[in-house]
Amino acid sequence: MGKGIFVVTVPDQGTIRKVAFEILSEARKIATAKSEPLCAVIIGKGVAALAGKFAPYGADKVYVVENDLLENYTADGYAKALADLITREQPSIVLAGATVVGKDLMPKVAARINAGMAADCTAIGLDGDAFTVKRYMYSGKMIADVKFQADKVAIATIRPNVLIAAAPDASKSAEVVNVAAEVSAADIRVKVLEVVKGDAGKVDLTEAEVIVSGGRGMKDASGYGILEDLAKVLGATVGASRAAVDAGWRPVSDQVGQTGKVVSANLYIACGISGAIQHYAGMGTSKVIVAINKDGEAPILSKCDYAVIDDLFKVVPPLTEEIRKLKAD
């Protein structure tokens, strides 16, 4: 029997990303089915204060892996700290969010310990004793059921916003194990010279629950003003099609699609976006998709849940007002 189900979190400036709780809630079921402990692993500098956050979501044990050299995320430092812990504790599976950090860190750890790995998974389960995951391939055009082979540690990163976080139970507690990571300055070869944070309050597209996206139909960069207003009342993040990014109206980091970000929102509102296969590949797993498009023949109309066929510049401002009213009720 394996020695646990690990759920790894790298806090971002003192906060834990929601995906960690989503994964823990789902992994709780697997840990129970396999009679293995569910262990949260938190890595960084000065992160011990966050150790209490995991028990309410079902963690039996919390490993707090610390070292002063882990103040900034570096693949070198974090991979060593995590790989050492995995080698020592021999968990049967290691899960982490498919975030920018998770996608950078986990494949390196997998290579270091010769694990099997699947990235950006949308479900985890068991087939007998073996771990299984579901993940999209061909940019959303196929779902693959993946089975882990028994002879290796399994590693999976999980797409944010797909699994459902359970209601936290504050009465639960977990054993806390402090681990002093053995990382030396020489291990960390990559030097962080500067961190340029954009809009600090902005939720990244990949984790946004609501997204308001604009395409070529926005006409120019200033057209996005009405989307920003709508986003504000919805607590949404603004995204864009490639056409809008290529036109220079929005930064590359806003692009949704096969060669942009893959998002999975509860609500995705596509304004002036035709719905090309490459765009849909990046947002098709969103729960509710709304299209606002003046062309009744636009491909997006066969891929969405609700459609308004009209001029977006006439629809979006009153929509913002209506939602503002509904939210005020």
Place this chain on the structure above:
Amino acid sequence: MNSIVCLKQVPDTEAQILATPDGSDVKLDGVKFIISPYDEYGIEEALLQKEKAGGGEVTLVSMGPARAVEAIRTGLAMGADKAVHLDDEAFNGSDAQAAAKALAAQIKGMQYDIIYCGRQAIDDDQSQVGPALAELLGLPHTSLVTKVEVAADKKSVKVNRQIVGGEEILEIPLPCVLTCQKGLNEPRYASLPGIMKAKKKPLQPVKAAEIGIDAGTVGAAGSGTRVVKFTAPPTRTSAKIISGESPEEKAANLAKALREEAKAI
């Protein structure tokens, strides 16, 4: 400046991908193939850096079936100098970690300053091979790179990388692995003379045994994961068209539907 670009041939972004009737595989016959778009950024950057340095070689390394030669030739036509094609039955069924092992075995004996990989291959969408390859070669890496500046002494490189809500500027000693993100550059097209020249550039096929790979460590046998079933994702039943006499009325009806029916706001 010597660079290696890891290039994967993948189905065109426009391609419809269907599962075989038993779901054990995907149907790829008749599908058009391309260089994975992120790998094109790698080729372009390697060429730009070579031009800037005033010399050096750009070598493509690709693992894949016989048809991958087409993508390799396109990369050579863009301007790469030579290519290695890992083409062996032993590689069939490799998952991303096994692919990294095969590429590492090939690259180990080569001479290079920077290895470029794509952020992800747009068929398996793993984003694993770059960081895994770096680890197996004992090299540092950075992913999602949008700018590359080689230091004057050619001992390190300064890169910009995308992070959540912003950007990071890092310094990495060479040799290293970089994974390319959109925004890095605008890949050039292969010119007609480029296509003619590419036909004569060295393209070396390589078998697993030649690079000291034990068949059990790559391919399906060496992979820790296996796809057991492919299914088409659920399609949306046709959209509900929101009615209304005016844009304002449609907006109000949409807000209502999202609130009361979809419970999305």
